[in-house]
Amino acid sequence: MKAAARSFLIPNYLNANTPAEYRGIQRDHVRLMTLDPVTGETFHNFFYQLNACLREGDLLVLNNSRTIPAVLKGKKQKQAIELHLSRKLSNHEWEGLIVGGVFTIGEKIDFPGDLTATITGLGNEAPLIILSFSKGGLDLYDAIYRYGEPLHYEYIETPWPLEMYQTVYASVPGSVEMPSAGRAFSWKLLNKLKQKGVKIAFVQLHAGLSYYGNDRWPNPSKHLEVFCVPKETAELVNKTKKNNGRVIAVGTTVVRALETAVNNAGNVEAQEGITRLYIQKGYPLKAVDGLLTGFHEPEASHLDLLTAFIEEDYLMKAYNEALTTGYLWHEFGDMNLILPMEEKL
Template structure:
């Protein structure tokens, strides 16, 4: 995608730096661009009209992982350091990005409440390192939630509270970044969809860092993420497919989890494990029919995943159209629905 996407650049005025609620609207008052997977045709509308593009019996699968305040401040000797947690490995070990510090094995970082973190090795890929905290369990998480901050990338110039980085249905803490495709949902809209016969269910995939800084993005195959799919959710997904309904993932994290948990026939089973599945152009989707997501940078692996749903040419054409219509990018921005719509 990178070579084809050089012409695709996001003007700074289209980087959504402010949540809709702070722009005088509700969180579901964002725009929606709908793409037909088959023809590439686009429709421009509002997210509150989502039900008009779905049918009774369709299933929305949502990621209810809750965002933690994963940016910690500390000291390394006399130097201030910033730690961005990426993935929990055990009660006391995390993969993390350490900024402004010396990333050598044995180096100790001093945090709040008397807690320290020692660099004990390399993380799953560079520039991540493996940290061993001096405390675990409730003590460590209390420190994280008391002193940590949500990750804020350079296009956001205001400090927003942690609740700004949650979906309304987030319940299971673990993601270091918000599962942002679901942010635009309000309970009012979810209830409206249910009244129209659209089903909903949940899984958890704890999202790791999506960006390391300095134009460095994670390598998907070296970026495992923990996911959990319950027996109840697998039953709903499998029944929907059997009954001819469409399974629509709310976010790329949901696609990754569902496809990781399915066999070659698309039958999903309950699972609780890591996945390093990399979905890109040519990947044969077995479970998921449609995708609701935000708009992604050309370098991001999330954008590569979209080419498993729609031809690259159609995708790039639609993204240029979105730029022309001034859709907003990133977690506080507008939404994109990719669905098979032909002959409906």
């Protein structure tokens, strides 16, 4: 997929650097491109019209992980440093990334609020490291929320408040980046979907760092993330499939969680732990039939996952169409639904 993915460039004016609410529209009024993976046909609408794409008996699975302020600024031997948290390892340990700095195992970093962290080892992959904090549990989370800032990348020019990086249904803190596929949902739209007979279920997958800076991205085969598929969700997925309904994942995080929880019999079972699942072209999807997601950068492994749903040629044709028609990229941008369409909107 990489060669095809790199064949497009995102112009700066299509990098959404402002939340919809600050652009004068509601969350659910961003644009929606619906892409039929069977025919490659595209349809252009707005996200609040999503209910016209779904039908009674469908199941929408959301990631209710809540975004934490994962950027901590401190000092290492009087040198200012910036730490990006990535993945919780234990009550007091995190995997993280020091931005633009050189580190030595055993060094201590001082943060506000009498919080310190000692670099104890290398992370799962370079350039991640392991840090042991002087506080743990709720005390550590309290310090993170008091002194941390939301993670944002170069295309975001304004320090937006943390609530701008949350979905309306987020409830379980743990993601260092917003599970952004669900950001456009409003309670009004969710209630409209329920009234139509679309079922709603939740999983948790705490999103880790998707970009390490300096043109470095995680190795998708080594990218570890904590997830939980509750029993109620597993049962709803299996029941939906049995009744010929469609399971639509809201975000690549949901796809990873559900497909990780598929057992040898092809059913989803309640499960929690760490997933290292890498989904790409040819992967036999067993739990998920459709995907609601944003528009991804050419280097992102998310695009590899999308090719498990749709042929690369169709995907690249649709992405080029999105570029020429002005769709916005990234977490504050527009949305893409990949799902066979029985009729036009």
